[in-house]
Amino acid sequence: MTRETTSARPPGRPRAGIDAVVFAATLSTVHELGYAGATMDRIAAAAGVAKTTLYRRWPSKGALITDCLVDRFGPLPPVEGGRAEYLAAAIRLAAAKIAEPGMGAAFAGVFVDAVSDAALREILSTRLQAPYLRTLQEALGEPEDRILLFVDITIGTLLHRMGMTGAPMVDADVAELTAMILRHFT
Amino acid sequence: MTRETTSARPPGRPRAGIDAVVFAATLSTVHELGYAGATMDRIAAAAGVAKTTLYRRWPSKGALITDCLVDRFGPLPPVEGGRAEYLAAAIRLAAAKIAEPGMGAAFAGVFVDAVSDAALREILSTRLQAPYLRTLQEALGEPEDRILLFVDITIGTLLHRMGMTGAPMVDADVAELTAMILRHFT
DNA sequence: TTGGTATCGATACCGATCGTAGCGCAACCC
């Protein structure tokens, strides 16, 4: 992430490797002040970076948050065991990531902004949703609409709990949610 | 709604009965321009009302949207048949209401605003969530945490679909969601 | 009719926020 590829280095001053510190500052700011309270000025200050630098790399606040989510979610782990184990692992991973400080609020916020912002919806779709949908579809071998329903139920439930209570879902409820989904999708 | 109670009318010029037209203007504006695009100025213009009149009646944009949702959702229908029928009816009602123009975007928007706004969270909780939770708990006779999980799954899934695709969930998927929930909660 | 009260519409305004423009400087390559 912080190193350029092996191809010829482009001319001019190279970009500083600030992605990691910016992502960390973004999540901690969202965690402390909520999605709306995490302004670009505050995120820049927390990262020790000029606001113009942020806008030089990300076209909008939503795009920054989305990249932050992509970086933090990381790739889905490889398939191990059967379909049931894979589904359970995916739900557990989603619950754990959304429970991390700032992740739930950031996810929900960018998600709602996308409802009324076509450009952001495009970014969110191509950078976050599409890769996971493709991976899930290949791993499970199910038609796309079934995968979409699975994602709606899993992510939707976890985010709704996060928004309602302000706290992530407890393990017992995650287990119950997992049991219900497994019984339906296997 | 437009008539005062039988008690003595308070002094001064009586309020005009504008709730219905304001609610309709709010939903149609949200439907056309999204939650963020539905500014108070535009809502007021669409309703043919001054912006100051809106703020004289609702303390904030979130409060207006919340009252709009409460008005549109209406009360849960009375219990008929067994628990399974009641659950299915509740899911069907939620899906139908969220599918109405502007309702999904309005719901999701106020929901996320509430995450970082304690005053709005209080309004949302007392005016929208609490009444439905109480009704469901009385009708189903289940502990509160189980009701909360049911609401998370139902509303969360429906809103997530709305946010992802911009369109409400199709009937086939609502039926599948209902089947899954019924198998787990009965 | 007169006075009191509260609402309405209109306008202007404040503060916060997203996002942009321009500038001087720094870092890299040739």
Place this chain on the structure above:
DNA sequence: GGGTTGCGCTACGATCGGTATCGATACCAA
């Protein structure tokens, strides 16, 4: 050194939520 590009900084435009103010209006009571 020259060329190119990123960085920090300041300032700015535009928009929006929310407030203040003012004259006009609708109702009640005396």
